[in-house]
Amino acid sequence: MIVVLSPAKRMDFMPLTSQVAATSPLFEDEALEIAGKMKEYSPVQLTRLLKINPDLALLTAERFASFQKEPLDIAVKPAIFAYNGDAYRGLDAETLSPEALSFAGDHLRIFSALYGMLRPLDNIQPYRLEMAITLHVNRAKNLYEFWKDKINGFLAKELASDPVPVLINLASQEYFATIDPDILGARIITPVFREYRDGIYKTLSMYTKYARGLMTRYIMEEQLNDPEELKLFDLEGYAFDDNLSEDDRWVFTR
Numbered sequence: 008m009i010v011v012l013s014p015a016k017r018m019d020f021m022p023l024t025s026q027v028a029a030t031s032p033l034f035e036d037e038a039l040e041i042a043g044k045m046k047e048y049s050p051v052q053l054t055r056l057l058k059i060n061p062d063l064a065l066l067t068a069e070r071f072a073s074f075q076k077e078p079l080d081i082a083v084k085p086a087i088f089a090y091n092g093d094a095y096r097g098l099d100a101e102t103l104s105p106e107a108l109s110f111a112g113d114h115l116r117i118f119s120a121l122y123g124m125l126r127p128l129d130n131i132q133p134y135r136l137e138m139a140i141t142l143h144v145n146r147a148k149n150l151y152e153f154w155k156d157k158i159n160g161f162l163a164k165e166l167a168s169d170p171v172p173v174l175i176n177l178a179s180q181e182y183f184a185t186i187d188p189d190i191l192g193a194r195i196i197t198p199v200f201r202e203y204r205d206g207i208y209k210t211l212s213m214y215t216k217y218a219r220g221l222m223t224r225y226i227m228e229e230q231l232n233d234p235e236e237l238k239l240f241d242l243e244g245y246a247f248d249d250n251l252s253e254d255d256r257w258v259f260t261r
Contacts, residue, residue: 097220
């Protein structure tokens with residue numbers, strides 16, 4: 008069983024309080040190629056391309072300018088600790104047990120517009136890039152086209168060798184749009200999280216992101232290999248709702 012999660016725009020490169028056995032990204036050459044393309048953009052151009060303010064554009068330009076093939080140890084951090092968005096607050100990777108972190112190494116994969124697909128302990132450099140932007144790299148007209156075959160081929164191979172060939176989709180629509188179910192040839196389960204507000208259940212983005220991280224943490228800490236056990240997820244008041252769920256779209260409410 009493989010869990011996929013989106014990256015986060017916010018990143019934290021403060022040193023870890025404990026050492027981990029970091030790994031290298033699988034698609035380092037492709038990341039260097041994309042970073043090289045991004046180095047061509049000025050801060051002013053980045054404000055338009057990434058729809059960010061001038062200060063953030065300047066920081067982004069500096070980060071891509073510093074991006075290199077063999078960075079110093081102080082310039083990298085394992086992906087699961089480097090991302091710092093709502094989902095990663097829910098995941099709270101620094102408090103995962105060693106056993107859960109080891110399980111994550113085998114079962115958790117993180118999308119990235121720059122790195123394609125990351126394992127949790129893959130060392131990454133600071134960057135800002137989104138999958139949905141229009142960026143021409145080689146013959147690809149955008150990053151979806153650039154990454155589609157690589158990401159799907161990688162996941163299809165992993166799922167084919169997994170005793171439980173099921174993909175748990177805890178990624179955003181922006182990143183999961185890279186996936187071609189026909190290429191994967193595996194069952195895909197998509198958890199959905201809803202909050203009870205004003206007499207109805209609503210999907211609220213901020214809570215959804217955090218809940219995705221919570222569920223990822225639950226899977227890793229419990230070391231789940233049976234997707235049916237996901238229905239027991241109960242962190243922070245969530246519960247599986249059989250009435251609202253349909254096929255492999257599983258709804259969790261609170």
